Amino acid sequence: MDDVWEFHGHALKEQAAFQAQVRDLVWRETKRRMSFLGFSEQEGPATPDALAATSAAAKAVHLTYLEVATEAGAAAKELATEAATHAGRAAATYADLGEAAGISRQAARKRWPEAVGTHWALYLLTGKNRPHGMAVQVLRSSSKAIETGRTAVDEGALAQDGAVAAVVVNAAREAVWACYFNDGAYAPEEITLPEDLQSVPGPGQEGHSDWMHRWEQHITRLP
Numbered sequence: 001m002d003d004v005w006e007f008h009g010h011a012l013k014e015q016a017a018f019q020a021q022v023r024d025l026v027w028r029e030t031k032r033r034m035s036f037l038g039f040s041e042q043e044g045p046a047t048p049d050a051l052a053a054t055s056a057a058a059k060a061v062h063l064t065y066l067e068v069a070t071e072a073g074a075a076a077k078e079l080a081t082e083a084a085t086h087a088g089r090a091a092a093t094y095a096d097l098g099e100a101a102g103i104s105r106q107a108a109r110k111r112w113p114e115a116v117g118t119h120w121a122l123y124l125l126t127g128k129n130r131p132h133g134m135a136v137q138v139l140r141s142s143s144k145a146i147e148t149g150r151t152a153v154d155e156g157a158l159a160q161d162g163a164v165a166a167v168v169v170n171a172a173r174e175a176v177w178a179c180y181f182n183d184g185a186y187a188p189e190e191i192t193l194p195e196d197l198q199s200v201p202g203p204g205q206e207g208h209s210d211w212m213h214r215w216e217q218h219i220t221r222l223p
Contacts, residue, residue, distance in 0.1 A: 026072050030065045081112060088115035091171050091202070116171050120145040121200075123215075124152050125165040125180075131216050133161065136203075142168060146177050153181050153188040165219040167193070169200045180219050194218065 027048065045051050048065050051058040084097050094116050098108035109116070119138050122145045126133035139145040149166030156162025165180040166188075175198045182189040197215055201207040 022072065026065065026068050029068045029072075030061070033064050033068065034061065081115075084108075084112040084115040088112070088119075088171055091173075092116065093172050119171055120176075121169040122149050123167040123169065123200075123212075124149065124156075124163040125216055125219055126156070126161050126163050128156070128160050128162060128164060131164055131220060134212055135163070142170070142176065149177070150179060150188050153179055157181055157186070165215075167200070167215065173200045173202055174198060175200055180222055182223075184223065191222070 030048070045061065048061060051061060080101065084092075084101075087097060087100070092115075093105075094109045095105045097112060097115060098105040101108060101111075103111070119140055120142050122137045122139060124135040124137075125131045126135060137145075137148065139148060145168045149163075149168055152163040153166050156164055163181075166178065167175050168177040170176050175193050177190070178193050179188045179190045181187070193215075197211065197218060200211055
């Protein structure tokens with residue numbers, strides 16, 4: 001069994017080394033910007049604290065260092081948001097994002113509210129008289145997926161093989177919206193799926209075909 005303390009110590013050393021690299025990057029950019037002080041990159045102070053603490057030069061250096069560090073933080077934040085968004089599109093959950101970022105699932109949801117669920121699967125059940133077909137589309141917003149599903153079901157009544165029901169599934173494979181064509185009202189009607197249909201296995205996963213069959217059976221039993 002691996003020594004957990006040794007592993008933890010190794011991780012801390014890696015973090016310290018990475019932080020040192022970031023500090024070096026920020027300091028090198030600060031020195032590059034210090035030409036207004038009359039210093040070249042080679043002639044300038046070796047560290048941010050190398051000048052007299054109360055000198056005008058020290059003030060200028062530290063303000064420039066702050067400027068660069070702030071820009072670096074903003075760039076890192078932007079990179080993190082981009083990475084979280086791409087991970088969400090690859091079906092990562094907020095628990096996954098939180099673990100990667102060292103924060104809680106709730107904090108990850110608050111920090112990147114649009115990351116998870118940025119791709120939405122729209123399932124359409126087709127076949128007017130006897131549902132028998134299935135169509136799947138992937139969209140990048142829940143509102144677009146719902147709008148597309150509702151429109152497909154509304155227009156499906158005019159075609160023999162049109163859509164008779166729709167379900168929108170988020171990146172966590174949860175059914176977040178569903179509707180079917182209500183023959184009595186002659187219009188799409190939003191419904192809440194039973195609990196056993198709210199979790200949707202992904203294509204190729206065990207249970208995906210069974211879920212589609214049970215969804216079809218549920219829709220055919222509706223009035």
